[in-house]
Structures are given as C-alpha cells and as structure tokens.
Amino acid sequence: MPFATSWGGCAFAVLLGLLWGSFANVCIYRWPPTEEFPEGRSVVKPGSHCSACKAPIHWYDNVPLLSYLWLRGRCRACGTSFSPRYLLVEALTGALFGVAWWFTLGMGGMYETADVRLVRFVIDAWFVFTMVVVTFIDIDHKLILDKVTIPSIALAYLAGFALGHAWWEGLVGIAIGYGGPWLIGELYYRLRGREGLGLGDAKLLALVGALLGWKGVVFSLFGGSVIGSIVGIVHLARARKEIMTTELPFGPFLAAAAVFYLFAEPWIELYFRLV
C-alpha cells in the first residue's frame, strides 16, 4: 500500500480529519438537549445553516478551515460572526487524524501487515473523533451524553476484536471503566458529602476500557487527574476572585489521556515485552 503509507497518505488523513472535524462541530452543536429539543437534534436534517439568520450555508462556504478564513468567520448572508471554536475543532480533528496516521500507517506504526495498520488507523480516527465530540460537549454543557457513549462502547468492543484482543479484555475494561469511577464517586460522596465523578465520566471510561482494556482505564484516570490538576491550578490562579464557583468538567482530561494512551499503547506493550 504505497500511497497510504506515503506522506501523501498523511495529507489525505489530515484532509479527512478536517472534514470529520466539520461534522464534529455539527454533532457538538446539535446533539446536546435544549429546552426546545430535550432529545437534541438531528445531525443530518436540516442542512448547515446560520444560527442567527437561518440562511443555508452553501457547500463552497462550508469548506473546513478555508471558508472560515475566507469569510473571516462571518455569515455571508447576515454578517454574524461564528465562534473561532469551529475553526479550533476542525484543526484539532485534522491534526489528530494526522497523528493517528503517523502512529499506524506512518513511521510510528508497528511491524504489522498493511491491512492491520489500515484497520488500526480507521479505529484510531474514529476514537479521536468521538473524544473530540465528547470533550467539547462536556466543556459546553458539563454533560457526557449516553447517546454518544453507549453505542460507542459496543463499537469499541468490536474494534478490539478487529485488533485481535481476547474476547474478555474489552469486557474487563468496560467493568473496571464503569465500576472504578462509580466506587471512587461513592467513597468521595461518603467522605466529602458531594459528587466527585459523575456517571457520564464512568461511561466514558467504560468506552475507553472497551477498546484499550483495564490498563487504558487506569492510565486515563490517573493521566486525566494529572492534566486536570495542572489545568485546575492555572484556572484557579487566573480566576482568583470567583474561586471554585466554576467547576471544571473532567471528561476533556480523561479524553486527552485516553487519546495519548491510544497512540502510546503499542509502544508501551513492546517496551514491557522487551524488558
């Protein structure tokens, strides 16, 4: 597979990531419940439109990154400015697809056959896409939606199979992923009298465990806590006046650590096999 493993393949992966990032924006914007739509909205119908003037956005104004820069982040019809967050989500997804390419089909891939590496890329790309959606919905609404995590747990378990995991590995991962945070939450509640980890976080970790096993869960939980503490300290230092009134969602930190582990795992496994 010369093209897939060439730098052209990398550029193609980034392009694919930009397009999926564009779709991630739609999911992030439409899936969460609102007063008008308690179940969230469809990501298919209606087509993209300006949230201010409802004018449909034509395909040529909907090209990832370029349209935003070309129109300077404004609606062509009414001139309302769109949040630069749209740009960030597209760029982030594009970059993560590029990294996923490098770690599977590129230089960072393991010595596996080309088709296994391609399957690994598809799974990694799907996983990072899901983590991007979870992260930004959690930032916006402090919510991790069941309609994202529950179907993804089933998909992740099947993906584990496709990568040759034993049938029980994903199940153990799901059990530890869901049970661990639940137990921590229970203990925290007994000790401190308030909620620590939510069940949304537990389902997110069950999703991580379904694909990456119990080690992925443990890594994400500890890695997420470390990233969360660092960001929390910075956040606290900057918002000295309104101390602790704004609680940070934990999902983005778990997702970041899980993505790190997703890419690092084959290398960590190799390291321990050699030691």
Ligand SMILES: [Zn+2]
């Ligand atoms: Zn408009």
